Amino acid sequence: MSEYLLALENVSLSYEKQVVADLSFQISGGQVLALVGESGCGKTTLLKALAGLPDSGVAITGGRILYDGRDLTGLGCRERKKLLGGEIAMIFQNPGASFNPIRSYRKQFAEMLISSGGFKGEQSYSEILDCFGKLHLPEGRRILDSCPYEMSGGMNQRVAIAAAMLQKPRLLLADEPTSALDATTQKTVVEELLKMKELTGTSIIIVTHNLGIAAKMADLTGVMYAGRLLEWGDTQKVLRTPAHPYTRSLISAIPCLGGRLPESLEGQPPLYGAEQGSCSFSGRCRYKKESCGEYRYQLKEVSGGHMSCCMEGIEESHEYGS
The missing domain is CATH 3.40.50.300 (P-loop containing nucleotide triphosphate hydrolases)
Known part of the structure; x- marks a missing residue:
């Protein structure tokens, strides 16, 4: 087995x-x-x-x-x-x-x-x-x-x-x-x-x-965007300490009673079949840097099985409440 x-x-x-x-x-x-x-x-x-x-x-x-x-x-x-x-x-x-x-x-x-x-x-x-x-x-x-x-x-x-x-x-x-x-x-x-x-x-x-x-x-959550897996790992880690800007955007779009206002994500995802040599999310990403143009897709470990394909997100991971 x-x-x-x-x-x-x-x-x-x-x-x-x-x-x-x-x-x-x-x-x-x-x-x-x-x-x-x-x-x-x-x-x-x-x-x-x-x-x-x-x-x-x-x-x-x-x-x-x-x-x-x-x-x-x-x-x-x-x-x-x-x-x-x-x-x-x-x-x-x-x-x-x-x-x-x-x-x-x-x-x-x-x-x-x-x-x-x-x-x-x-x-x-x-x-x-x-x-x-x-x-x-x-x-x-x-x-x-x-x-x-x-x-x-x-x-x-x-x-x-x-x-x-x-x-x-x-x-x-x-x-x-x-x-x-x-x-x-x-x-x-x-x-x-x-x-x-x-x-x-x-x-x-x-x-x-x-x-x-x-x-x-x-137990596990995978975040998909434009046909690729951008973030993966234990659900609590992914949702509480998202390491990819797209995951953060999904969480920020949720209304909270007595808290922050939901934030919309501007722009549209790339078309199917479009060349994705660089980051597929870069056109909508508020954290975009010049180095993102050299990006090649690869999931890398943030911690303990928590994976992200964004090195910028790994450097600036934020914690969200439950």
Whole structure:
């Protein structure tokens, strides 16, 4: 068995142009990783590549993705599908991507559990209803006999989360799983996902814009920008003592009651496929120096596994409150 459940080695991803470049990280069994950053930085593309979705259009153009020591980049569609339906589960940001809109949930849950070898007849339906209850889904039996098109986006999202939890996967890929939910339900979902992790040892990679969810859930946080990993490490270190100016900008944009006003980040990220020989964030960085023009991308250790690709940030790391 491999030391890490998932390890990426210099992974590059493309559609028609490169959208993720030289991405490397590792997570162990039972760890939670949060990927944060602006829309369009490559987070969702990465999850699709990890899931091996055949219709995603994502091409792995460099590097290796190792799952429990096994190189996924060389597997065919059939083998990847077996993993996705069994050991790997995904929660989509758009719940409509999870279900056939005109088939009942009862039939779709049965098909899902049969394909993963976990269907136990009426016992499975009891487990489904129990999971619905934990996620505050009322009238579970009525929902099971309903079709997705009859439900709201928030209801469909909670059902999709329940489906992923019932698979008890070794690796759960969650793309903004709480974005369609109110604050109370968000809290419930986070708590149930953490309980699942503790009970089953599931590793979770969660894409989120909500740094509060990252702080609550994640052991590790990776900050992505323009297809690259700019900062990486223990979540508390990354969020309390950010070493990269972009991470500081994300934190500074959060409103604080009775404290500082949120600060907006001016400018736009570079276009996909643009040459990034120098720092991709330099055009928006308030700490930019002349030496930044000589920059070549490399994550370097700040302290104790906390990594940043900005030497200026390493020199002037600031501490933020919780």
